[in-house]
Amino acid sequence: MTAPSPAASTPQFKADRLSARHVFAFLRKGGIIVLLAAMLFGFSLAQPAFSNLVNQMSILQSVSVVAILGTAVTLTLAVGGFDLSIGATAASSVMAAAYAMIVWQFNVWLTVPFVVGFGIAVGLFNGFLIVKVRVPDLLATLATMFLLSGLQLIPSAGRSISAGLILPDGSKAAGAFDPRFLEIGRSGLFGFLPLPVVLMALIAVLIYVLTEHTRFGRLLFATGGNELAARLSGAPTNRLRLTAYALSGALASIGGVIIAARVGRGDVSTGGSLMMDAVAAALIGFAVLDKRRPNVLGAVIGAIFVGVLLNGLTMLNTPYYTQDFVKGVVLVGALSLTYGLTRPGR
Amino acid sequence: MGLLAVEQLVKHFGATKALDKASLRLQAGEIVALMGANGAGKSTLVNILAGALAADGGTITFRGEAFKPANPADAVRAGVVTVHQSTDRIGSAGLTVADALLMPRYAEGSTSFFLTRRSVRQKAAAVLAAADFDLPLDSDFGDLRAADRQLVAIARAVAAKASLLILDEPTASLSSVEAQRLYAVLRRLRARGMTILYISHRIADLAALADRAVVMRGGVVVDEFTTPIDFRAAVSAMIGRPLPSHEAIERDFHGDAVLSVQGLQLVPGAPAIDFDVKRGEVVAVTGALGAGKSRLLATLFGINSPVAGAVQVDGKPYHPRNPAEAIAAGVAYAGEDRHRTSLLPAGWPGSSVAGTISLPHLAKWFPGGLLFGDREAEEARGAIGRLGIRTSGPDAGIETLSGGNQQKTVLARWQAGDFRLLLLDEPFQGVDVGARADIIAAIRASTHGATLIATSDPEEAIEVADRIFAIDRHGLIPWKAPDAVSALATYTPNEANIR
Numbered sequence: 001m002t003a004p005s006p007a008a009s010t011p012q013f014k015a016d017r018l019s020a021r022h023v024f025a026f027l028r029k030g031g032i033i034v035l036l037a038a039m040l041f042g043f044s045l046a047q048p049a050f051s052n053l054v055n056q057m058s059i060l061q062s063v064s065v066v067a068i069l070g071t072a073v074t075l076t077l078a079v080g081g082f083d084l085s086i087g088a089t090a091a092s093s094v095m096a097a098a099y100a101m102i103v104w105q106f107n108v109w110l111t112v113p114f115v116v117g118f119g120i121a122v123g124l125f126n127g128f129l130i131v132k133v134r135v136p137d138l139l140a141t142l143a144t145m146f147l148l149s150g151l152q153l154i155p156s157a158g159r160s161i162s163a164g165l166i167l168p169d170g171s172k173a174a175g176a177f178d179p180r181f182l183e184i185g186r187s188g189l190f191g192f193l194p195l196p197v198v199l200m201a202l203i204a205v206l207i208y209v210l211t212e213h214t215r216f217g218r219l220l221f222a223t224g225g226n227e228l229a230a231r232l233s234g235a236p237t238n239r240l241r242l243t244a245y246a247l248s249g250a251l252a253s254i255g256g257v258i259i260a261a262r263v264g265r266g267d268v269s270t271g272g273s274l275m276m277d278a279v280a281a282a283l284i285g286f287a288v289l290d291k292r293r294p295n296v297l298g299a300v301i302g303a304i305f306v307g308v309l310l311n312g313l314t315m316l317n318t319p320y321y322t323q324d325f326v327k328g329v330v331l332v333g334a335l336s337l338t339y340g341l342t343r344p345g346r
Numbered sequence: 347m348g349l350l351a352v353e354q355l356v357k358h359f360g361a362t363k364a365l366d367k368a369s370l371r372l373q374a375g376e377i378v379a380l381m382g383a384n385g386a387g388k389s390t391l392v393n394i395l396a397g398a399l400a401a402d403g404g405t406i407t408f409r410g411e412a413f414k415p416a417n418p419a420d421a422v423r424a425g426v427v428t429v430h431q432s433t434d435r436i437g438s439a440g441l442t443v444a445d446a447l448l449m450p451r452y453a454e455g456s457t458s459f460f461l462t463r464r465s466v467r468q469k470a471a472a473v474l475a476a477a478d479f480d481l482p483l484d485s486d487f488g489d490l491r492a493a494d495r496q497l498v499a500i501a502r503a504v505a506a507k508a509s510l511l512i513l514d515e516p517t518a519s520l521s522s523v524e525a526q527r528l529y530a531v532l533r534r535l536r537a538r539g540m541t542i543l544y545i546s547h548r549i550a551d552l553a554a555l556a557d558r559a560v561v562m563r564g565g566v567v568v569d570e571f572t573t574p575i576d577f578r579a580a581v582s583a584m585i586g587r588p589l590p591s592h593e594a595i596e597r598d599f600h601g602d603a604v605l606s607v608q609g610l611q612l613v614p615g616a617p618a619i620d621f622d623v624k625r626g627e628v629v630a631v632t633g634a635l636g637a638g639k640s641r642l643l644a645t646l647f648g649i650n651s652p653v654a655g656a657v658q659v660d661g662k663p664y665h666p667r668n669p670a671e672a673i674a675a676g677v678a679y680a681g682e683d684r685h686r687t688s689l690l691p692a693g694w695p696g697s698s699v700a701g702t703i704s705l706p707h708l709a710k711w712f713p714g715g716l717l718f719g720d721r722e723a724e725e726a727r728g729a730i731g732r733l734g735i736r737t738s739g740p741d742a743g744i745e746t747l748s749g750g751n752q753q754k755t756v757l758a759r760w761q762a763g764d765f766r767l768l769l770l771d772e773p774f775q776g777v778d779v780g781a782r783a784d785i786i787a788a789i790r791a792s793t794h795g796a797t798l799i800a801t802s803d804p805e806e807a808i809e810v811a812d813r814i815f816a817i818d819r820h821g822l823i824p825w826k827a828p829d830a831v832s833a834l835a836t837y838t839p840n841e842a843n844i845r
Contacts, residue, residue, distance in 0.1 A: 218695055222694075226691065235705075
């Protein structure tokens with residue numbers, strides 16, 4: 001840039017900077033939401049089929065598990081941790097659900113509590129490693145992730161679990177998926193609202209209120225923000241962290257239940273990208289409304305954002321193999337929005 | 347001509363004037379003590395000289411030329427080297443002492459790219475020899491004691507051909523033997539013509555070293571003393587009023603003891619501690635870093651467990667196993683370094699003024715568990731009025747407040763509950779003089795409970811307390827000096843301070 005005469009340029013320059021700051025402030029506050037609206041509008045124009053209700057619901061249904069897992073990641077981020085085992089927990093919950101119904105012949109009323117109990121147990125195990133054994137969060141949950149990915153293969157000797165499974169001892173499993181269980185993933189309310197979407201909304205509202213408007217949530221964030229300060233204020237920080245991981249495990253297993261009900265079998269290859277997608281949703285959530293911290297609303301909007309983008313691009317015939325690249329671009333953009341753009345007072 | 351001339355230096359931080367036309371002159375080859383209470387502007391001045399901050403106004407002339415370092419490396423190149431109080435910034439564990447000595451050379455790229463053990467050792471030995479020190483070159487830097495780390499920093503200053511060495515509270519963590527060794531080093535450097543600007547609260551240090559003492563208060567240099575330095579007058583200039591005699595601040599307390607400590611042993615082998623704090627009384631414990639004052643408070647709050655001894659609060663046995671139990675028993679604690687021990691990061695739930703105050707009281711104020719209603723904001727508004735906290739309101743982020751107002755908010759947190767005993771560790775850290783007066787007034791105004799304060803600054807202890815104890819090697823010594831200043835002057839750091 002050349003240097004124009006200072007007398008003429010100074011006021012102009014100042015005004016530019018001022019408006020640039022306002023633009024940045026606006027971008028930070030509402031950038032993701034504006035972009036989401038723009039995308040919805042753009043895709044509808046380009047491909048009319050995009051905007052019909054069935055497609056909209058299918059987007060929401062496809063993001064429901066990631067959104068629920070993103071909420072779970074948000075909970076552990078709030079206590080200053082990070083649950084990397086979230087995808088593996090969901091995937092092994094799928095196997096657990098299938099095994100329970102096909103081998104043990106559980107019905108839906110036994111299977112769901114069993115699977116959620118399994119998720120809570122995984123969360124408590126994570127919490128135990130982190131709080132009692134004092135393994136750093138990332139490492140502990142990474143270890144659990146490997147543990148679960150391996151463990152889920154053992155009962156069925158590495159095979160996917162569906163009706164008629166041959167057990168390691170040679171006998172044939174007698175059970176089948178309970179049709180009422182399958183309804184969790186396949187039915188809907190009022191004929192158009194898929195049950196997974198309802199579950200996602202319920203969980204989002206519940207965890208939103210829990211984190212933002214309760215004493216418990218405040219203490220979770222206090223623990224994550226400054227554990228020493230929280231402890232010196234009398235907060236039971238170890239118990240809070242343990243609870244956050246247990247809740248995270250429970251939510252992950254609910255995600256697993258939804259997947260199992262939708263797929264109808266215990267697929268060994270379930271959930272390859274679940275963890276990455278959930279973490280991405282939670283991190284994109286930092287940028288939503290410029291919170292710059294974990295927040296449930298942001299994580300859900302982040303998941304929907306990615307879902308809308310991928311669905312729209314697919315409808316515009318973008319090849320499937322560009323999906324991860326697109327997610328990466330969104331994440332880089334959101335994180336730059338969160339951390340990069342000049343903030344006042346810096 | 348002098349070596350350094352600072353003229354009318356101004357620095358603002360938001361609304362606070364950290365430096366308000368401060369002027370200072372240094373000659374070559376002298377040791378000048380820079381004195382001042384917390385918030386007097388010492389650190390700001392030092393940070394500007396070190397290139398870590400830019401001044402808003404005024405001029406600095408160094409060796410006859412205008413001096414405006416853009417960053418610390420710039421200042422070092424010009425010949426101004428600053429050794430900060432926390433010596434862990436000089437190197438890191440895993441590096442050898444030789445590496446730590448050569449770090450600036452690595453950074454500027456004046457060593458060869460491939461390093462051999464021998465060449466590193468040789469160069470490091472040369473650095474040490476130039477400064478005339480002896481240090482174990484092959485030891486891990488992380489294993490060095492604070493005193494030796496300081497020598498590393500000073501040797502680096504000599505190697506950088508510094509003509510002005512600034513030391514920020516260099517003896518704060520040294521034993522008296524180590525302090526004596528440091529004095530000898532500094533005298534030797536002075537004899538070679540190096541100028542040393544020496545910041546210390548410890549009058550014993552200043553008496554042993556300084557050719558001149560410069561006193562700052564409220565962002566200006568208010569007075570100057572030459573040897574023999576009249577420390578009583580210097581301390582008066584520092585706190586801005588005549589030193590109160592001990593009798594003048596002693597109030598009479600004959601109520602029941604709120605806190606009663608018998609035979610408390612903080613660490614194995616330490617002497618037993620016995621003392622009472624009565625209702626409405628403010629007791630201060632002062633001593634060097636590591637002498638045990640923070641440990642005493644932490645033990646009374648259930649963070650550390652004592653080796654032996656009995657503690658009573660209001661006559662009832664009190665043996666908290668953790669902070670939650672201490673709080674339940676009516677004991678409150680604000681730790682030193684509020685950012686580390688009390689405050690939440692900016693933007694997090696509960697990081698507003700109201701949230702900062704309410705953190706320990708959430709269960710009481712919101713028994714249903716849902717955080718709806720005005721209780722938090724009401725309590726905060728009350729505290730803002732009572733303590734004169736300068737903020738835009740209860741919802742303002744704590745990070746938008748000045749240090750003094752943040753500290754007031756932390757005090758308000760604990761005054762919001764009905765606590766019997768308030769433990770305050772370094773409550774005046776990074777607090778300007780005005781806010782300090784407000785905090786002292788607020789502490790002394792509370793009459794329903796007792797207050798125990800730990801401070802490494804004897805002047806602060808004199809200002810705030812009814813009764814003062816000195817602490818040394820985890821043992822208490824009553825501070826019954828008839829003249830506070832003589833006690834200050836005879837107060838020396840001790841060998842056990844390191845541990």
